Amino acid sequence: MSQKVTIERRAAVKHLLQDRDNRLVICGLGSSTYDVFAAGDHHANFYLWGAMGGAVMIGLGLAIAEPARQVVVITGDGEALMGIGALATVAAQKPGNLSIIVLDNEHFGETGMQKSHTSHGVDLAEIARGCGFLNSQTIYDYETLNAFSNLSNDPAGPRLVVVKINSDNPPRALPNVDGIYIKTRFRQWLGHHPC
Amino acid sequence: MTEPTAHSWEDDIFDALKNAGVSQIPYVPDAGHSHLIRRVHGDPDMIPIVLTTEEEGIASSCGAWLGGKKSVLLMQSSGVGNCVNMLSLLTNCNFPFVTIVSMRGEYGEFNSWQVPMARATPTTFEMMGIEVMRCNSPDEVGPTVDAALYAAFASEQRIAILLSQRLIGRKEW
Numbered sequence: 001m002s003q004k005v006t007i008e009r010r011a012a013v014k015h016l017l018q019d020r021d022n023r024l025v026i027c028g029l030g031s032s033t034y035d036v037f038a039a040g041d042h043h044a045n046f047y048l049w050g051a052m053g054g055a056v057m058i059g060l061g062l063a064i065a066e067p068a069r070q071v072v073v074i075t076g077d078g079e080a081l082m083g084i085g086a087l088a089t090v091a092a093q094k095p096g097n098l099s100i101i102v103l104d105n106e107h108f109g110e111t112g113m114q115k116s117h118t119s120h121g122v123d124l125a126e127i128a129r130g131c132g133f134l135n136s137q138t139i140y141d142y143e144t145l146n147a148f149s150n151l152s153n154d155p156a157g158p159r160l161v162v163v164k165i166n167s168d169n170p171p172r173a174l175p176n177v178d179g180i181y182i183k184t185r186f187r188q189w190l191g192h193h194p195c
Numbered sequence: 196m197t198e199p200t201a202h203s204w205e206d207d208i209f210d211a212l213k214n215a216g217v218s219q220i221p222y223v224p225d226a227g228h229s230h231l232i233r234r235v236h237g238d239p240d241m242i243p244i245v246l247t248t249e250e251e252g253i254a255s256s257c258g259a260w261l262g263g264k265k266s267v268l269l270m271q272s273s274g275v276g277n278c279v280n281m282l283s284l285l286t287n288c289n290f291p292f293v294t295i296v297s298m299r300g301e302y303g304e305f306n307s308w309q310v311p312m313a314r315a316t317p318t319t320f321e322m323m324g325i326e327v328m329r330c331n332s333p334d335e336v337g338p339t340v341d342a343a344l345y346a347a348f349a350s351e352q353r354i355a356i357l358l359s360q361r362l363i364g365r366k367e368w
Contacts, residue, residue: 050287057258064244064262180289187261190261
């Protein structure tokens with residue numbers, strides 16, 4: 001890490017979702033899903049337990065389908081890196097209602113804390129900027145995090161925020177693992193027929 | 196490959212997509228889909244989504260359905276192998292899914308590098324629980340796409356429609 005990182009992942013996610021209103025949240029598999037569940041279960045949370053690399057693209061399809069609502073993808077550095085091409089695809093679509101939050105501990109936390117590419121200097125915020133994100137930044141401390149409002153609608157285009165978190169591994173908080181249930185209650189909350 | 200002039204099987208696909216209310220079209224381009232992709236780009240009610248890899252379109256189609264919209268993925272057979280793990284998302288959550296796959300590497304193919312993935316395409320879908328429908332002649336295309344869209348979005352089925360290379364025509368080198 002280039003700077004001393006003090007942000008704890010659960011505190012960061014709780015802060016980001018504290019005034020979520022009717023935002024729609026897609027969570028990358030593993031710790032991001034646990035963090036979002038720990039911040040408070042919600043019918044408008046779509047928890048991933050697999051499909052690594054897919055969180056940003058699920059968010060894109062949803063953001064295009066629901067242009068009047070805010071869509072927030074919360075995922076980790078490993079999941080974002082596996083679907084790195086999705087940043088180019090999102091940038092080409094420019095959905096103003098899509099925010100991507102990358103919780104970056106620079107490690108693969110679920111699999112034994114192996115170092116990820118971001119610990120070797122890969123900068124996801126710079127990659128997003130290069131793809132064409134007008135809003136892209138990295139947050140290292142609580143002061144910046146508290147000042148950041150990730151959830152405002154920004155017609156200038158999608159935003160990506162990398163939140164550098166420490167590598168603490170809090171106890172797992174496990175939401176329902178039944179994908180059909182998670183999908184159906186999400187759709188019903190939006191008023192869509194179960195099928 | 197010649198550009199269709201009168202109403203063609205490519206237009207039958209477009210009409211079926213319109214009639215079913217499909218609004219998001221993620222795609223990795225292929226010559227066999229080029230007329231359809233142009234028509235999608237020309238329709239103000241359809242959103243074309245150009246992808247960097249085919250599996251992105253599976254995930255975006257699931258996101259569209261979470262938001263109550265219908266999406267159909269266009270790709271060629273060489274991209275099917277890129278999709279395997281993401282196809283598990285469809286099964287785990289019982290998402291509806293339709294992809295239309297233009298086949299290379301199976302009928303009058305010049306480029307042998309297209310052949311292995313062409314041969315593996317039906318079994319790749321089937322091993323992941325996706326039903327495979329194939330179109331060999333122009334008159335099959337419209338009804339097949341229409342039936343697949345109805346089954347997928349009325350009862351959350353997962354279907355891959357293969358457009359055979361015999362239908363599309365060989366790529367001239």
